[in-house]
Amino acid sequence: MKIALLGYGKMGKMIEQTAISRNHEIIAKIDNEFTAGDIKNADVAIDFSIPSAAFNNITTCFKNGIPVISGTTGWLDKYDEAIACCKKNNGAFIYASNFSLGVNIFFQLNAYLAQMMSGLKEYQIGMEEIHHTQKLDAPSGTAITLAEGIIKNTSKTGWKLDHAGEHEIPIVAKRIENVPGTHSIRYSSKVDDIEITHTAHNREGFALGAVIAAEWIIGKTGIFDMKDVLNLR
Structure with missing residues (x-):
């Protein structure tokens, strides 16, 4: 080829x-x-x-x-x-916002978890993404794809960097030297947290x-x- x-x-x-x-x-x-x-x-x-x-x-x-x-x-x-x-x-x-085979499996896992959590109003949704300091956009395209997967399967209507409204998903974007990419989604309640994370070790x-x-x-x-x-x- x-x-x-x-x-x-x-x-x-x-x-x-x-x-x-x-x-x-x-x-x-x-x-x-x-x-x-x-x-x-x-x-x-x-x-x-x-x-x-x-x-x-x-x-x-x-x-x-x-x-x-x-x-x-x-x-x-x-x-x-x-x-x-x-x-x-x-x-x-x-x-694709991310071509990693593992991330694309993670996209599916994220959507499935959102479906299961959609009726549990006790849980608040939050996202965090961490990338290297050379990354130009924030949040990452991968984070946006993850947010869209949650929006399709819950009552959330959008996302916003850092502080979000009641019907939005807050995304925290961090830039740290030599981090290929880490994405986490957390569902938090008074009694427990449920979190899924994908961490890339290299490109x-x-x-x-x-x-x-x-x-x-x-x-x-x-x-x-x-x-x-x-x-x-």
């Missing part, structure tokens, strides 16, 4: 190592704007660029018949436009998931997510 890397920061370099270890070829490493000629021989593009570049990166690939795996967060105000472009060009797309899990998603999407058309890749539906 020939891969174009859109974004060649820490994640891009980790994806490169993982892809090569799985016998794939990196044919382009792009950190800035690019032209169709730079990626014309790619079987798939993996996008871990910056928020301001993601939409143009992704749609340029669609217009040139290249499926896209994207893990860039902070650009989702243009997500619907990207989806429309993908469909118009009969493309293939997987976006390798994120890179592996992105490469597995790229392997899976070859030959497919449509909009997918990691539930499809991992057969979690």
Whole structure:
């Protein structure tokens, strides 16, 4: 498989190592704007660029018949436009706020726990996410996905950083050196707490998931997510 890397920061370099270890070829490493000629021989593009570049990166690939795996967060105000472009060009797309196989199992566990807790008004919901100091957005895309999983399964209507209203989920975002990513959801009452936590030890899990998603999407058309890749539906 020939891969174009859109974004060649820490994640891009980790994806490169993982892809090569799985016998794939990196044919382009792009950190800035690019032209169709730079990626014309790619079987798939993996996008871990910056928020301001993601939409143009992704749609340029669609217009040139290249499926896209994207893990860039902070650009989702243009997500619907990207989806429309993908469909118009009969493309293939997987976006995930987190490609870690363990995190995607954690998403399912979070939704299931929210279903069980939805009728227990004695419990207050809180979330905390911790990442490295280089992370640009807060809360993390993973935290937002977790919050959305709770909202779909409870009476909560939204989320807010730090102090939230009665019908919102408070999310505490911390930035600490050399922390790949930790996410916790806690249900607290006067008598006990119930807490689930996912802790990443390094970025390798994120890179592996992105490469597995790229392997899976070859030959497919449509909009997918990691539930499809991992057969979690």
